[in-house]
Amino acid sequence: MTLNKESICVQGGWQPKNGEARVLPIYQSTTFKYETSEEMGKLFDLEEEGYFYSRLQNPTCDMVAQKICDLEGGAAAMLTSSGQAATLLAVTNICEAGSHVICAAKVYGGTSNLLSVTLKRFGIETSLVDQDLPAEELEKYFKPNTRAVFAETISNPAGVILDIEKFVKLAHDHGVPMICDNTFATPINCQPFKYGVDIITHSTTKYMDGHAMAVGGAIVDSGNFDWDAHADKFPGLTTPDESYHGVVYTKKFGKKAYITKATAQLMRDMGACQSPQNAFLTNIGLETLHLRVERHCQNAQKVAEFLANHPKVAWVEYAGLKDDKYHALAEKYMPNGTCGVLCFGPKGGRDGAMQFTNALKMIAIVTHVADARSCVLHPASHTHRQLNDQQLIEAGVLPDLIRLSVGIENIDDIIADLDQALNAVQA
């Protein structure tokens, strides 16, 4: 029976057999027992599927990965220790020293740092591109050694909506996969595989957990990219892996080749695995993802409309607003809503923003987004506080920018708190 995504949130993943626990068990075990050496040996040769050590695979983590896989409509998935680890493994599974990546410039700061600073030290070059450029302009960034294109379906924090089909076509015209970080939209609001995206990454730390309890990540593969058709570009998938007795991933694992390689080789060697405890907590979050995302979007829409009409507000950016630059793309790719995060500037510049955040009562100042509790961050006072106003503008972070993550409290209370704090701004 194929289920709709609301039912997958509740029922997906763990399927207990007769007499087994109704709720996903936590397999709090590093190791797994076998009767004979031969049986264990077959697992090491990738001849048979099974568990032997939780750095590579653990049943609790696999059940949660399966739920996320089904929500995205993928062929295979894996959990990682964090969203950062998901990006790291998704890219390095197909890139090596000498490879080039094209990445949207307005991605999460951790992602652009990973690609353009840390992976650069390992010989992987990244071009950060303006994702709103027309295809003819973006075309110019491709090189013979380009191996992947990376972007967020909704960018954190700017809320830029990706023209997914434009990017998919460019990537496929150049024989490389399109990787999308779908953290903010979640599979509830956007299904990137429907538009031809090949691989999806998540920081499950955000809406999927939704309660700010567990750092985690996930990678989902559509199984649709034809690695063998571009075999010269992806030898790691299409030629023998000597560290596994010469297995050729695409030949042996078909649509599961990419995730099997990332698990068997990269997880083995880099060890960025998720703990079964955190997977269990993430699964509790996933059971209500569909309900929470819907309410986050309803509340954020009302907040955006309230802010747009408030005399103490200079500007608001939220793709749900009819006159927003990204409204049309949001309507196309996320017709049921985008996410609960929006950006705005109170009047009075940097000082006005500080007066506003200091006057909030219920809404807390925290370095986090996308959980049930409403929260704000003022980058000029917090994450980017070493920069002066001029440097902030150059970094694309306005001195007055407030990132507001709208929670699922009563909308009247959220608006009342915002209103009284805005009225405290001396501008």
Ligand SMILES: *Cc1c(COP(=O)(O)O)cnc(C)c1O
């Ligand atoms: C938070 C975030 C990440 C990083 O995830 P962690 O779980 O914090 O490592 C990656 N991408 C996006 C869009 C994020 O919001």
